[in-house]
Amino acid sequence: MLLEVDRVTEPVSDLAEKVRRYTDWFELLAPKADPDRERLARREGAEVRGFRLWSRLSPPTGREGYVPLAFVVTGRTAARRESRIRHLEHAARAYFAGEPYPGRAAGITAVDYHRALPVVVTELERITADPAGAAGKVWRRLGRDEWQTLHQALDNPDGDRLYAVQLKEARRRLAEREAAEREARRPVCTGCGNRFSDDRWRQVRPSGWPGERDHLCGPCEQDDLARIEAERCARRRAEEAAARAAAGVKSRGLFGRRR
Template sequence: MVFRPDRWPGCAGREWGRLLPKDADKSKVDLVRSRPDAIEHVDHDKRLWRRFYPPTGREGLVPVAFVFADTTAAKVANAVKVLEGTGRRYWAPRRYDSLYEKAVTALDYRQAVPVVTTTLEKLQEHGADAAVWRRLGRDGEQTLTAALDNPDGHALYRAQEARAEARDKQRRAAEREARRPVCSRCGRKFSDERWEEITVHRTAVRAGEKSVCGPCRADDVAREETGAEAARLQAAAPPEPQDGPAAGSRRLPGPSSARSRG
């Protein structure tokens, strides 16, 4: 086979895998026409190629196989090298766009064309189920199933993303705990409720002394309420009666004094 560097043989498979069916939803058609990479945001189930191929359970576009015949091992190796070089943008996976770039090593095969190669002689000698297939971008030969699988693909991405997210959550929780205020009176850490109470504007104005925890603040409120109640009761109580006559008052004559004058 002769391969032109300016026309990779597998590009037709990739472009066909990016087409929409004629009866595609208008919103999908408008989206794809809006920009060149918009098709990548359309599920494979909505594309034309899935009308002809059943689900494989793998990410990626339609697989392409090259079977070399009546040639030498050196020519096969050279042809595979050309395929890998000129077709990298078609078969090569991408890095995932992840918030945890350093933790995620998985590769995104969703827009890649799985390309495998072998020779007719190997198929005749060992059969198509044998480890006679080499996938572009990998070393060594595998069975066809193993060659088409993506062990470093989406399943690994989900696992790595979940682990990275869990570690990040633990880190953020530890950093938050390190910032948690400590009561200046009893030394206890603030509860989440008390911490929020002293920081949220609508509650901070009524939070009292912001350096004390919730229980200590409750003690302060109880003392304030007890003092206020005592003051209210004292203000509402009637005045106490005096023991003797008021100063400067005249004493009226009683019956005994009247008899003495008589």
């Protein structure tokens, strides 16, 4: 962790400038790193730590973002220190606040901290007054209101972990919505009123000229074909019976004349 001790003797703009310079250093590319690949990875929301110089000099933090920066403020009054922290928070927000995840789906509020500089603040007076000292809830992450332990302040519960949960939920909602829209488009059989099965729907989807029975579901199509076949067989039998009857009448008439 980087550490700055602030005795409330320099302008807040100088503190914000320090945050900017630290950020600029963390964004320096490592020797022989491909800047085009780094820009592409950044646009796609990929982890870009491996392209940066600091990754060759510092071990992984185990969290999203750069190596954290801590300001220990001391001196003057508690009100003056609080006002100073608030002004620093406003001036340096662009460097610690994180960004929306690229192409984020609706309902995702998680923050992408991978290219952010975590900034925590404390007061020396607060540390000395707490029985647990620096291990107590004497740290505040800029961008948050509560005082926490250092571990809590550096954690990102609204970062990757929340993003994974919200992305899974967003994908579930999207799948449900697409399924509902698909069901709304599923054809309804004009014969029985039931919706088509997936197999039948695939058969009748437009691929050329519409079929004669595309308005019927599979069972109704089979019933219609069976009805037509039965009618055809009945007509054939009727025609054969009529032909036999006609032949019999002709035969009897012929014998009659012979008598």
